[in-house]
Amino acid sequence: xxxxxxxxxxxxxxxxxxxxxxxxxxxxxxxxxxxxxxxxxxxxxxxxxxxxxxxxxxxxxxxxxxxxxxxxxxxxxxxxxxxxxxxxxxxxxxxxxxxxxxxxxxxxxxxxxxxxxxxxxxxxxxxxxxxxxxxxxxxxxxxxxxxxxxxxxxxxxxxxxxxxxxxxxxxxxxxxxxxxxxxxxxxxxxxxxxxxxxxxxxxxxxxxxxxxxxxxxxxxxxxxxxxxxxxxxxxxxxxxxxxxxxxxxxxxxxxxxxxxxxxxxxxxxxxxxxxxxxxxxxxxxxxxxxxxxxxxxxxxxxxxxxxxxxxxxxxxxxxxxxxxxxxxxxxxxxxxxxxxxxxxxxxxxxxxxxxxxxxxxxxxxxxxxxxxxxxxxxxxxxxxxxxxxxxxxxxxxxxxxxxxxxxxxxxxxxxxxxxxxxxxxxxxxxxxxxxxxxxxxxxxxxxxxxxxxxxxxxxxxxxxxxxxxxxxxxxxxxxxxxxxxxxxxxxxxxxxxxxxxxxxxxxxxxxxxxxxxxxxxxxxxxxxxxxxxxxxxxxxxxxxxxxxxxxxxxxxxxxxxxxxxxxxxxxxxxxxxxxxxxxxxxxxxxxxxxxxxxxxxxxxxxxxxxxxxxxxxxxxxxxxxxxxxxxxxxxxxxxxxxxxxxxx
Numbered sequence: 001x002x003x004x005x006x007x008x009x010x011x012x013x014x015x016x017x018x019x020x021x022x023x024x025x026x027x028x029x030x031x032x033x034x035x036x037x038x039x040x041x042x043x044x045x046x047x048x049x050x051x052x053x054x055x056x057x058x059x060x061x062x063x064x065x066x067x068x069x070x071x072x073x074x075x076x077x078x079x080x081x082x083x084x085x086x087x088x089x090x091x092x093x094x095x096x097x098x099x100x101x102x103x104x105x106x107x108x109x110x111x112x113x114x115x116x117x118x119x120x121x122x123x124x125x126x127x128x129x130x131x132x133x134x135x136x137x138x139x140x141x142x143x144x145x146x147x148x149x150x151x152x153x154x155x156x157x158x159x160x161x162x163x164x165x166x167x168x169x170x171x172x173x174x175x176x177x178x179x180x181x182x183x184x185x186x187x188x189x190x191x192x193x194x195x196x197x198x199x200x201x202x203x204x205x206x207x208x209x210x211x212x213x214x215x216x217x218x219x220x221x222x223x224x225x226x227x228x229x230x231x232x233x234x235x236x237x238x239x240x241x242x243x244x245x246x247x248x249x250x251x252x253x254x255x256x257x258x259x260x261x262x263x264x265x266x267x268x269x270x271x272x273x274x275x276x277x278x279x280x281x282x283x284x285x286x287x288x289x290x291x292x293x294x295x296x297x298x299x300x301x302x303x304x305x306x307x308x309x310x311x312x313x314x315x316x317x318x319x320x321x322x323x324x325x326x327x328x329x330x331x332x333x334x335x336x337x338x339x340x341x342x343x344x345x346x347x348x349x350x351x352x353x354x355x356x357x358x359x360x361x362x363x364x365x366x367x368x369x370x371x372x373x374x375x376x377x378x379x380x381x382x383x384x385x386x387x388x389x390x391x392x393x394x395x396x397x398x399x400x401x402x403x404x405x406x407x408x409x410x411x412x413x414x415x416x417x418x419x420x421x422x423x424x425x426x427x428x429x430x431x432x433x434x435x436x437x438x439x440x441x442x443x444x445x446x447x448x449x450x451x452x453x454x455x456x457x458x459x460x461x462x463x464x465x466x467x468x469x470x471x472x473x474x475x476x477x478x479x480x481x482x483x484x485x486x487x488x489x490x491x492x493x494x495x496x497x498x499x500x501x502x503x504x505x506x507x508x509x510x511x512x513x514x515x516x517x518x519x520x521x522x523x524x525x526x527x528x529x530x531x532x533x534x535x536x537x538x539x540x541x542x543x544x545x546x547x548x549x550x551x552x553x554x555x556x557x558x559x560x561x562x563x564x565x566x567x568x569x570x571x572x573x574x575x576x577x578x579x580x581x582x583x584x585x586x587x588x589x590x591x592x593x594x595x596x597x598x599x600x601x602x603x604x605x606x607x608x609x610x611x612x613x614x615x616x617x618x619x620x621x622x623x624x625x626x627x628x629x630x631x632x633x634x635x636x637x638x639x640x641x642x643x644x645x646x647x648x
Contacts, residue, residue: 003160005069006028018083023041029062035156040055060086075359079190103179106362107527175525181560188564193356195580198390204388207388214327228248232251239299243281243285246295249274255268286306286307304325358370387638389635392590402629405550429453433453435496439452440452566579573598588636604643607628
């Protein structure tokens with residue numbers, strides 16, 4: 001096997017090639033036969049190696065000659081290389097950072113930078129020479145070439161040494177399949193980051209202006225109810241005083257005049273004045289919601305939702321505040337707040353926002369993202385935020401795994417009732433609504449039935465993640481059952497699904513026995529840490545032990561496998577449609593009109609055979625029915641259900 005290990009050096013603090021001020025300095029490489037540094041835009045080179053006459057052509061040649069491509073935080077370097085036209089298709093990828101993260105069971109208390117990982121493998125890490133120049137304010141492209149040459153080659157040498165140890169250490173462990181999957185998944189993730197989401201900027205501005213008007217109207221209504229128009233409702237202290245009673249400091253600006261002694265003239269200027277008001281309040285603050293500032297309490301959305309309203313005014317205040325929080329979030333998502341930039345400020349020169357995926361970050365193994373946080377896009381299909389996301393081609397297509405966590409819990413636990421219900425097409429949330437919670441259900445079109453089913457759905461999923469009757473009893477957003485009734489509902493849930501309880505308890509026992517370690521059948525490992533102290537003894541968090549295996553397998557294994565298989569199909573069919581985002585259990589595409597039917601059909605076939613792909617890839621027996629849904633539209637916020645049979 002021919003191996004290529006490489007690492008790019010570029011402008012410090014500017015990480016993505018489409019960003020302003022990004023300057024690529026060099027790339028260090030190491031193969032089975034040779035090693036070296038290729039230079040691109042470096043301003044301080046006295047000696048130029050012959051290969052740099054056409055560095056990109058030479059780099060593509062050594063990529064072509066390799067079987068395995070290795071890097072630390074490989075996605076980052078993969079994106080740079082692909083942005084400049086390098087083709088890695090058909091190569092096996094290996095990210096030493098991702099591999100170490102998986103080998104260590106997604107332990108978030110240890111670092112996964114090259115230095116930390118190298119230390120764990122007994123390998124010399126980064127040199128400090130280049131860092132000394134950076135700390136002194138020298139740009140990467142101005143660092144003497146011999147210093148940077150030595151620095152980048154040390155990184156490459158350390159990464160290559162780590163890879164060879166990881167390759168040997170995981171050869172006989174089932175975690176190897178997870179590592180290989182996550183490495184092929186890098187193709188999909190780099191596709192999404194490179195492609196980005198096209199933003200209709202005019203539409204975004206229109207949405208923002210409309211949100212500002214709605215916010216102003218709702219704030220005016222609230223101020224009238226509070227009896228004080230000078231309140232700043234976006235100040236936690238002001239809102240706390242209005243809700244719970246207390247002192248509110250009002251800051252007003254007024255124009256005043258001042259006669260200057262030195263000159264016979266008058267100066268006009270704006271001055272801030274503070275007025276302290278004492279407000280009576282409307283609600284009694286909830287326990288344990290006092291902020292660090294004495295006398296003031298939390299006013300976030302969750303806290304507001306739990307406040308008890310005893311009169312019409314209180315209910316009106318709660319309703320407006322709830323509406324306001326949603327509109328604040330939309331406005332802040334578009335423009336930003338304080339030091340955090342909004343979507344309009346994150347648009348690249350190509351008109352797109354390019355989220356940055358973090359694939360070695362969470363304790364569960366699920367993906368996270370930032371700049372912007374694509375995982376935080378509103379779930380509502382018609383959200384204004386989604387309406388301003390449009391296709392470059394013709395349609396936005398979203399494919400979504402149906403209730404994958406519930407189905408995965410059924411498979412991992414092998415609970416007979418869960419499996420029988422899923423395979424028979426039973427709606428377990430309606431059954432929980434009627435049989436366990438004893439709430440009425442007519443049909444999904446009935447408003448009350450819809451609310452009741454939602455409560456049952458929340459209950460079901462919380463139970464597979466470690467929910468408790470006490471937690472349901474305290475949750476003001478759940479039905480107001482007595483503590484005794486909630487306890488019975490939870491007990492009856494486990495009577496119905498005893499295999500789930502046995503599996504959860506067995507995992508807890510395994511974690512205790514193995515000093516925090518748990519490995520699930522697909523090979524993914526988890527490292528749990530003791531934290532909760534009870535009677536002087538540190539305990540593992542049982543809800544994490546119940547939760548992580550499901551999150552890690554459904555979101556960390558099955559969704560990436562879905563992406564990988566669909567991407568293979570897209571390439572085999574030579575489709576131009578692009579994968580642009582993954583959110584929770586869905587994949588989003590920018591689809592061409594003439595390819596839409598083919599792409600939807602491809603996804604349908606993959607959904608129909610996903611159980612076989614899982615079984616074959618992880619060498620397991622997946623015996624639970626899986627399903628998925630496809631939706632498409634002219635914007636991300638106007639999706640409608642689609643099947644290949646319906647598309648012309």
